[in-house]
Amino acid sequence: MKQQFTFPKKLIATAVIASMAVLSGCNDDDDDTSEVVVDPTFGGIRVIHASPDAPAVNILVNGDAAVTELDYAESSGFASLEVGSYDIAVEGIIPGGNAEVINVDGFAIDEDAMTTVIAVGAVADIEPLVVAASEAMPDASQVSLVVTHAAPMAPAVDIFLTAPNDDITNMSPAFNFAFKDSIDVGAVAAGEVRIRAAVDGSVVFDSGTVDLSGFAGQKLQVTAIAAENQVESDASPVKLLVANDTDAVEIRDASTSAGARVVHASPDAAAAAGGAVEVWATSAALGDMPAELIASFDYTDKFPEMGNYAGVPGGDYVFDVSPDGAGVGGSVFTSGTVTLEAGMEYSVIATGRVTSSPAFTLLPTGDSNRAIATQASVKVVHGAPAAGDVDVFVTAAGDFSVVEVESQAAGDPLLDEFTFGSITDYVAVTPGSYDIRVVAGGMVAINLEGVQLDGGSVSTVIARGPSEPAAGELTDFGVIVLSN
Template sequence: MNRFLALPLVVAGGLMLAGCDDDSDSALGTVTEAEVRIIHASPDAPPVNILVDGEAAVEGADYKEVALLTPPVGDYDLAVQGIIPGVTGDAAIVIGPANFTFEDGIRYNVVAVDTVAGIRPLTFNDTDPDFSSTTDVRVRIGHLAPNAPAVDVYVTAAGDGDDLSMTDPLLANVSFEDVADAVEVPAGDYRVQITANGATQAVFDSGSVSLPAGADLFIGAVQNTGANASATGASPVSLIVVNGADVSEIYDADQNAGVRVVHNSADAPEVDVLVDDTEALANIAFTEAAPSAALDEYASLPADTYNIKVAASADNSIVPIEADLTLANGQGYTVAAVGLLGDNTIEALVLEDSVRSIGTQASLRVVHGATAAGNVDVYLLPGDQTAIGNASPTLEDVPFKAVTGYLPVPQGTYNLRITDTDGNIAISADGVALDNGGVYTVIARDGQPTLTDFGLILLDDFVQP
């Protein structure tokens, strides 16, 4: 099984022409470009902007994302600016500015490491960035996980390595921020395992991974922030695999996907959830989440495609919702039953969850699940303000089944108002406490038995496990 999970590349094309105009040597094709790779590996830091000589070259690079810059060779000031709600300008700069001289024939790697409280740059260079081979792969390994002690790294053929006491590690006693020299190995299928230094019990096992010929890989162990990371026995790390400008992620082979189900259909009875025709969750009533509403308290399933049926608890032959669901290792999912049974609009709304705590913000996701409300405006008012007055909506003209991303919100206590587009209040909740590092999901729902008696379903850090 291919265990690589593709992650976004942050495109930084604007810097490629930095300092050039129509009369410069670039028009003649004589400008020599450097190669600078920037990796966000700070597990609780917000998305960041990369500033070059005070200008944004990359915007919104998130954890485990990579940006590749190709500026003309020369001297530059680099800084990392956190995207922090309520903080702007120089006050948001978390690294630098620091001066760098970039030359030809070198790949410069700048990695933001450690937690946000101690975030700093880790730099290392690749002196031969033009590796090419039809038979081999080049691999460089680094320890980027602030939550992990010194480790040993074992690399064996796929299928081997069940008894690490009989195998020597490829790398021993690798400490946080250590980056090993590159090694070249034949292309093929491998198994990567990580143990505490001196131990032979793996705390991370990649399973079988394919390393293709000609790839020039940096593999970094980063703090695991995927679904099921808080489960007993979960690996503390995952691996990011960077190949030039491409990045993917490998979770521990046994991490699995995480799934929870939310009953948000006001006229539907209690339901069971069948996975490949086997009962997995039972007797879920309207407004309930199973197995839990709390953050990262999922039902764990191996990555695969499953047939999911939502059936009436009283009679499993009544199946108002059936769907095939493809699950990825390390990803969390919320499957919400939305719509109404009576008018045959009931369906599954599948949300991809994040469980990552960001230390500089509360992360708030809003889901419109109230069929009778029409389009709505959402107001997040300061705690000392109860009337909407002249406030602008945080979210405007939100349609049924809309799902926001995770909105960065400053820590504080708020009063929530959800109105129709004419300003009539449909849902009101006072004293909503949002903390830095918290992850919150709120679903606007219909009422029962009166649909217009609207309310909220609260998930994640709104709920104690």
């Protein structure tokens, strides 16, 4: 698979800190005053976030925020600083207040030096790794590379940098390096290359064909970092972050798939279909022929049953839902196009009603499953059509009773008038024990007490209704919880 990259256009808060010394002097003529402007000299500094379980960070220069919300596998781009000495701090963004995780006093910025500071290691022992730019000056047909091993759990590896179709069986590696090592590879042709990493002769990372022509004439920092979710780690324990002066892109193992999981939360689908349903997927990635994704699927079921995600080729998909055994020709629902990107993970929630409103639909949501040691991450989905608009309260375990929540003594809800089909962003909470209540019509419809949310956990909480049609009042509300 050929990978060709252009840098995405996104906003990154990068400080450019500069000062000019202006000197005023007088000549013999008191009326003739001139200014002498002294141009300072500059160097550059860039920060790369490579700590796999650390939160997003702020970068402070002499106590002032220079880069904000730099997340894992991101580069700040270079900031220009006047030659001198600076205090550099890295501040982790955590629930309830930020915490300084790295502090380097008296960091020297030298003239014309382009220095990269990489935050490496797990959050418990995070540290700065200072890497100089390549000494090689690439011409218009070359790129120069510095390669750094920043994946703390990965062993020392042999690196092969070759033409795309080269057989490395009897080839000597370009170099071997271990965690925190950096190698100045020098200038190489800015064309199609293939990067492979091997341990004891077994390839553990294969980039496939990568086209470097878009980087011609540039100096690149290539950082091997840890995979951050199941589908990435299923292909390889590492990926590459390629940074130029302003931005960065990721190169995953060429075999990396997309991850998909599906949840059945439609309360009347079984009644309408006469039992379980089956789910079909059609995509060019599957040869444009419908493939049965789920053979028999009933209310509150999750697919896959074992493991978090099923690996599927990245691409555009159309899903069909049929009564069990009817085949794709018996489809009673066809989705719009759902794009599943390689290396990303997605939950697809079947909800709504087949026989009435709100209508049956599929709710796809992208999942961010990186475990962050300093927080629990929670996403909430309203998938209970019988509930209408609801309020969602998340409070420390034991702080408020159900009666206090219903009487509004528990303060404002986390989610106010949360409508059916809505999906929140992830909410970062301090690890601990929580009571989660969903209030519909002034009454607590879902009551979860003492829910333990551990540091590093990532949860998707789906509010569901009772199976329909139901005798009597609809009181059997509940949740389906998905975790990383």
